[in-house]
Amino acid sequence: MQEKEAQWLTTVYRDSFPQVARTVQQLGGDQETAKDLFHDALIIYLEKQRNHTLDIRVSLKAYLTGIVKILWIRKCKQDSRQRPLDNMEDQLGIPEDFYTPAPERTTRLLRYLQAAGSKCLQLLQAFYYEQRSMQEIARQFHFKTARSATVQKYKCLEKVREQVKNTREYEEAVA
Amino acid sequence: MRKQLHEIQEIDQYVLREMSAADQLVFQARMLACHHLQEKVEHQLQAHALVRRFAREAQREQLSEVYDRLWETDASFRSEITAIFK
Structure with missing residues (x-):
């Protein structure tokens, strides 16, 4: 990882993780889960940035929190009553192979x-x-x-x- | 470059959509005619997927290091997170 990128990641981590942690805690998750989901959300963000497919209309913090909520719901395998979030998922465009557990x-x-x-x-x-x-x-x-x-x-x-x-x-x- | 590497390069151009529309059509026709080529394309796509998984794992490790560093060096970060999960 290059120095500039490492510095940027640390700043984003410091700024955004507490809000994400609060969200995950309110949803019933623990600290480890918050950390794992936050890492996945950041990876999705970075991939989209590299692929030039990023279309953010909110702050980075709000974007990451949105992705974490979706990842949490996926993790919990909630039922079809959660359908409204599917629209949000489409908008955020999480990579297709991201959820697939490695066989x-x-x-x-x-x-x-x-x-x-x-x-x-x-x-x-x-x-x-x-x-x-x-x-x-x-x-x-x-x-x-x-x-x-x-x-x-x-x-x-x-x-x-x-x-x-x-x-x-x-x-x-x-x- | 030897023949096999040229073929890998060509398959890459196809799967990464770096071919012209005309070349793409020719390549697709060759795949239809040759099951072996079709298999190679499939294996190459799987190889790309493996690289992606490897890269994501590496990135997760880097992010864990950022978290550990913040946890150890930034007292306000640590107390903020601890307060959320107390």
């Missing part, structure tokens, strides 16, 4: 890949998730050129893709 296979795969080479995953994260340019990535990961960083990026993706394929084939074979 056992995904978690195992991730652990394997982390153990096999976290540098590869970090490189892929920098490009696909943080959306950094290949020039930036070349500097960050000490490649001579953006071109060589690009080749390495595809080699890393190939490695992950192969692992996905092998895991699936293995599971189909033992099923």
Whole structure:
């Protein structure tokens, strides 16, 4: 994390978390839950900012509190009487795969890949998730050129893709 | 770049919508004709999803560090949060 971004996150955390914590407490949640939901809300915000799909018409604090309320309701799996909040959910546009719990296979795969080479995953994260340019990535990961960083990026993706394929084939074979 | 990496690059261009409309149509036709290519696209999408999960986990860890730092160094933050959950 870059220094400026770390500073910004600390400021947002200090300013917004107490209000979110109060909301979660009023909904019946504890401190740990407030923390987890706040982190998820911030991640959703940052992803939307990176993807240029952020459309905020309220303060950041209110936006984060709104997302936390939705995440809380999802967490509690409340019934259809909560429908009015679905409209709010659409407006805030929470990423589709955010709620999906990681299947056992995904978690195992991730652990394997982390153990096999976290540098590869970090490189892929920098490009696909943080959306950094290949020039930036070349500097960050000490490649001579953006071109060589690009080749390495595809080699890393190939490695992950192969692992996905092998895991699936293995599971189909033992099923 | 070897052939396999070129193919990965091409699939990336397709799934990240970086292809022209015409190239997209040609690629979709190739997928229909070749089940193997279709599978590779699917695996590549899953690889992207894995990277996303990895990145989110890493970000959650970073945010936990911010919380711990504030908790340890900012007494007013700590007492505010403690008062909410007392």
